[in-house]
Amino acid sequence: MITFNKPYLTGKETDYIKDAVLNLKISGDGIYTKKCHEFFEKKYGFKKVLLTTSCTDALEMAAILLDIKEGDEIIAPSYTFVSTVNAFVLRGAKIVFIDSSDENPNMDVNAIEAHITAKTKVIVPVHYAGISCDMDKIMALADKHQLFVVEDAAQAIDSFYNNKPLGSIGHLSAFSFHETKNIVSGEGGMLVINDDRFLQRAEIIREKGTNRSAFFRGEVDKYGWVDIGSSFLPSDIIAAFLYAQLENLEDIQQKRKSIWNVYFEGLKQLEVSGKLRLPFIPEYACNNAHMFYILCNSLDERTQLVQHLKKDNVHAVFHYLSLHKSPYYLSMHDKKELLRSDLYSDTLLRLPFFYELSNEQLSVIISSILSFYEKR
Numbered sequence: 134m135i136t137f138n139k140p141y142l143t144g145k146e147t148d149y150i151k152d153a154v155l156n157l158k159i160s161g162d163g164i165y166t167k168k169c170h171e172f173f174e175k176k177y178g179f180k181k182v183l184l185t186t187s188c189t190d191a192l193e194m195a196a197i198l199l200d201i202k203e204g205d206e207i208i209a210p211s212y213t214f215v216s217t218v219n220a221f222v223l224r225g226a227k228i229v230f231i232d233s234s235d236e237n238p239n240m241d242v243n244a245i246e247a248h249i250t251a252k253t254k255v256i257v258p259v260h261y262a263g264i265s266c267d268m269d270k271i272m273a274l275a276d277k278h279q280l281f282v283v284e285d286a287a288q289a290i291d292s293f294y295n296n297k298p299l300g301s302i303g304h305l306s307a308f309s310f311h312e313t314k315n316i317v318s319g320e321g322g323m324l325v326i327n328d329d330r331f332l333q334r335a336e337i338i339r340e341k342g343t344n345r346s347a348f349f350r351g352e353v354d355k356y357g358w359v360d361i362g363s364s365f366l367p368s369d370i371i372a373a374f375l376y377a378q379l380e381n382l383e384d385i386q387q388k389r390k391s392i393w394n395v396y397f398e399g400l401k402q403l404e405v406s407g408k409l410r411l412p413f414i415p416e417y418a419c420n421n422a423h424m425f426y427i428l429c430n431s432l433d434e435r436t437q438l439v440q441h442l443k444k445d446n447v448h449a450v451f452h453y454l455s456l457h458k459s460p461y462y463l464s465m466h467d468k469k470e471l472l473r474s475d476l477y478s479d480t481l482l483r484l485p486f487f488y489e490l491s492n493e494q495l496s497v498i499i500s501s502i503l504s505f506y507e508k509r
C-alpha cells in the first residue's frame with residue numbers, strides 16, 4: 134500500500150534526543166528549544182517564537198493573549214481543522230464562519246467585511262495547503278476595524294505572501310509540527326508573536342501563568358503566579374527532534390517541491406480537458422509543497438476514485454468537514470449556507486505526499502488517476 138503519509142527522519146533525531154537527555158535539561162526551554170527559537174527568528178525574521186506542544190496549544194495561547202471572552206466574535210473559515218476555532222470557543226467566543234473562495238479552499242476575503250460587527254475581535258485566516266490567503270486585504274480590514282489577526286499557519290512553514298514569510302504578518306501566528314507536516318516533531322507547534330504588546334505575557338501564559346521565564350533569566354529573584362496560563366511548552370526532547378529536521382529544511386522542501394511538480398505535470402492534462410481541478414496558487418502566494426490535492430466533480434465521483442485508488446494500493450484521503458455543519462456547532466451557526474466550504478468537503482482529495490515518495494510510486498498513483506478518468 135502506498136500510504137498517505139510517512140514521517141521522514143533525517144537521521145540526527147535520535148542523536149540529538151540522546152544529547153538532550155545527557156544534558157540533563159529535559160524539561161522545557163532547554164538548549165534545543167533555544168536553538169529552534171533562534172533558527173526561526175533568524176530564518177524568517179519572526180519577532181519572537183515560542184515552541185508549544187501543538188498548533189492547537191499555540192492557538193489557545195493566542196486566544197488567552199487576546200483576552201477573548203464571552204460575547205466576542207471571531208471570523209474564521211468553515212473549511213478548517215477544529216482547533217482553528219475551538220481555541221476561541223474555549224474562551225466563550227462566538228464563531229462567525231466565512232465561506233471558502235472559489236479558486237481555492239482559503240476563506241473568501243471579499244466576504245469578511247459584511248460579517249464584521251461591533252463584537253468582532255479577531256480574524257483567523259487559515260493558509261490551506263500552505264497557500265497564502267490575501268494578507269494585504271485581511272490586514273487592511275483589521276486596521277480599519279481595529280481587529281487582531283491570528284494566522285493559522287499550521288500547514289504553512291516556509292511559505293510566503295509576496296515574499297513575506299507566512300506567520301510574520303498577523304499579530305500572532307500558529308504553526309504545527311504534527312507528523313503530517315513538512316517539518317515534524319511527532320506532536321509539536323509554535324506561537325509566533327509579531328506584536329510587542331504580547332511579548333511578555335506570552336511567556337507567562339506558556340509557563341502556567343507564572344513569571345518563571347524571567348526568573349530563569351535572572352530578571353526577578355523569585356517567581357510566582359501573575360496571570361492565567363497553562364503548560365504549553367514542550368520538553369527539550371521534542372525540540373531536539375525538531376532541530377534535526379530544521380537543519381534539513383532546505384533539502385526537505387526541495388524534495389517535496391519536486392514531488393509536487395511531478396503530480397502537477399502528470400495530472401495537468403486532466404485539468405486541461407476539464408475532468409478535474411488542480412490546486413490554484415494566486416500570484417501573491419507561493420507553494421511550500423505541503424500537500425497535493427485534486428478537486429473531483431462530486432462526492433460520488435470522489436468516493437469511486439478513492440475505491441479505484443485503493444484497488445491499486447494507493448491510500449488517498451479527503452479532508453475537513455464544514456465546521457458550520459458540525460454536530461457541535463450546527464445549532465450555534467446562523468443558518469447561512471456556505472456552499473463552497475461544503476463543496477470542498479465533498480470533492481477535495483489529498484494524494485499521498487511524503488519525502489520518500491518514489492518516482493515509481495508517483496507513477497502508480499498518477500496512472501491510476503488517469504485510468505479512472507479515461508472512462509469519464
Ligand SMILES: Cc1ncc(COP(=O)(O)O)c(C=O)c1O
Nearest residue numbers: 187188189214216287309311322
Ligand atoms: C489548519 C490547522 N490548524 C490547526 C491544526 C492543529 O495542529 P496540531 O495537530 O499541531 O495541534 C491543524 C492540524 O492539522 C490544521 O490543519
